[in-house]
Amino acid sequence: MTTPFHQSRRDFLKVSTAVGGGLALQLAIPAPVLAQAAAKGKGPELTAWIVVNPDSSVVIRVARSEMGQGSSTGLPMLVAEELECDWRKVRIEFVSTSEQLRRNRAWGSMATGGSRSIRDSQEYLRRAGATAREMLLAAAAQRWKVPGSECDAENGVIIHRPSRRRLRFGQVAQGASKLEPPGEVKLKDPRDWNLIGKSANRLDIPDKVTGKPLFGIDVQLPGMAYAAIAQCPVFRGRLRSVADERILGARGLIKVVKLEDAVAVVADNWWRANRMLKTLPIEWDAGPDGGASTASIREFVRFGLEDTSVPVARDEGDVEAAFAAAAKVIEAEYYAPFLNHAPLEPMNCTALVEGGRVEVWAPTQNAEATHATAAATAGVPLENVDVRLTHLGGGFGRRGFQDYTRQAVAIAKAVEGTPVKLLWSREEDMQHDYYRPMTLMRFKAGLDAAGNLTAWRIRDASHSILAGVRPQDIKEGVDRHALGGIVDLPYGVPNLRIEFAMRNSHVPVGFMRTVFHSQNPFMRECFVDEMAHAAGKDPYEFRRALLQAKPKDLGVLDAAAKASGWGSPLAAGAHRGIAVQDSHGSYAAAVFEVSVSGAGELDIRRVVVAVDPGHVVNPDSAEAQVQSCVAYGLTSVLWGEITLSQGRVEQSNFHDYRIMRLAEMPKNIEAVLVPSGGFWGGMGETPLAPLAPALCNAIFAATGKRIRSLPLSNQGLRLV
């Protein structure tokens, strides 16, 4: 089979370092070597993705990480749809990075983020399934000595139509594996899909309800040691000294490992390692950022709103002239704080360095980056590394960063020959994230006498994630990634100016579920509500008028309005808010129904989220992602805030970084899936984007109080 990927190790490295946190790799890159695949499993391999066993069970390989989003079921469904195997006999297997390297990236990208798993791989996965199906058909036809066109594949069986003879996949798999794969295959028309679009039970759930050791934290190897780590509490600070003689001879101690900005204690179990670490007197060199606070950082970022010369991302028409001519001009400033990802499984990684080789077991969102990081840290060639992907106890973007891998390999190198599992305490995890960036935005809008939007100026002052990971993508000072949802806003406005001020403090920032669509839609869609209010128009109708050239955005807006009964009478005290936002290749709109008491008690009575991801692979999983986005998004809006004092993060654990609990989850959540076909969008993030503004707009409708700063717990509001 021709692989759709560029077959070079250069690509492996390029992709690997893309989310490597700015890691510079200085490795000799050997010329591409085409490696012959060794068949894994009992049966033969038909394509890189598919192994068919003699009993007709099928192993489908999964290259993307499973962190709860369900792609370890959705991706195999795409393969199986075309393969025509018996779905009940499908098992999955994660791809190892050494095989991926040896076979010149036969499995494409392993990076799992940006809601890309399905939308970026759907075509080559379906082709892989179709290719294997054609090979099985050809093998059966050869055996029967009949034309292939007389044979069909169905539910794991090849049928010769005229004679009604049947052969199971397992009976012809060996023969099929020896055939040349067809050059071209025809993919099924969506109308003929049997699996895609119908809810399937997730393949990973049985193991998850029986407590199987699936996660990185569960890795157990013979003779394994355990490491706990303390990192410099001030970002960019350094280790000055550690009085490790204090714990010499302590029970279970194996070694104290000093890193540039951290100290690790290696012991015979994690609790002992962590307890010893806590008794170690450590002196840190905080560096120049030791005095920074939330207030000082906010002031620093906010300067970007005042700066008179900043790069311009879009400038259409003449906003200043339009403001001068406007019947009404409104202005507002918005703020979103730093947030921690807080996956429930803290960062961890297990590594073994021995004889010039490195083996890594990691819950990572980018196994190839983990591989490259391990090689660079250990100082060995890529060929001498293998990364085994575990399940992830939540990712949300945090596990695309390789800091914990780097540490685990460095520690393993210091105790060469002993496998070491590095596990961060929750406190380390809370205080050493790549945080959702702090962002401020200032808007100015002009309306004519009829209440039409004539001019809009947006100034975004924000930390940039790309500055840390892909600075080359920042063109002429404009980080279009940071301007997500802004620079590409769907609304038709004749005079528009968008300015960007990059303001990077010492706080590391990163991709957190929905990324800049986590805070930018809050600002944009609340301000659109302000415009509608100033225009004296219904916020739904106001948006409709501006979206006439954007049928997909309009479609989900209408779907959410319809499902929520927008405009219909409400129970006493209840009010609605609406918002729309496209992101990650999909479209979403939300309507919240709330009531707010005079004492600020917020009751979320109903949440309606409409999503158009083009095609839905597994509707039940898609609905689960909507529910997940509501919990994750509302946690951020209601309580989420990371603050700093003396250069360090003040929050330390779940008692002061609040996560939504079951009793607080809105009981009335409706996922309205409106796939319009013709494209493939993401599902794990898009539903989150319109939630914050729809909620805040509902609060405005209920109270007349405009929320321009998050979280709501700082705005006198309390969830009941």
Next chain:
Amino acid sequence: MIEFTVNGRKRSADVEPEMPLLWVLRDVLDVKGPKYGCGIAQCGACTVHLNGEPVRSCSVPASAAAGQNVLTIEGLAQRGRMHPVQKAWIDHQVPQCGYCQSGQIMAAVALLKKNPNPSDRDIDAAMTNLCRCGTYARIRTAIHAAAQSMKPAKA
């Protein structure tokens, strides 16, 4: 040496009396179902049963388990048959990442043992374990379903 029963088997561990039960289970006895999430009894990922009562094993010293019965997710199935709560978790496709689910299931089993027919309010009060993936709506549905399925059949 601390001795106790884990999932019906006598086990012993040569550990400090103050070592949390969670770490004795995970790192000494290789019982990996209970998970570490916070270490301060906030998240409940480490929930196990101690003499039938749900406890947060990250905050229970090993000495408190000496001579007692510990049940973890691994011991929930009887004679190879899943507990009705586990079945309901599958029927309602509850888990996403799955990391908290051992603790959630142990908390739900304990709730149903005490209260075979819990109301939404009872579930709110008993199910305080954190789930970062937000599987709460399905947890609630699955608990109601498990309660139904565990009712003795009417004669």
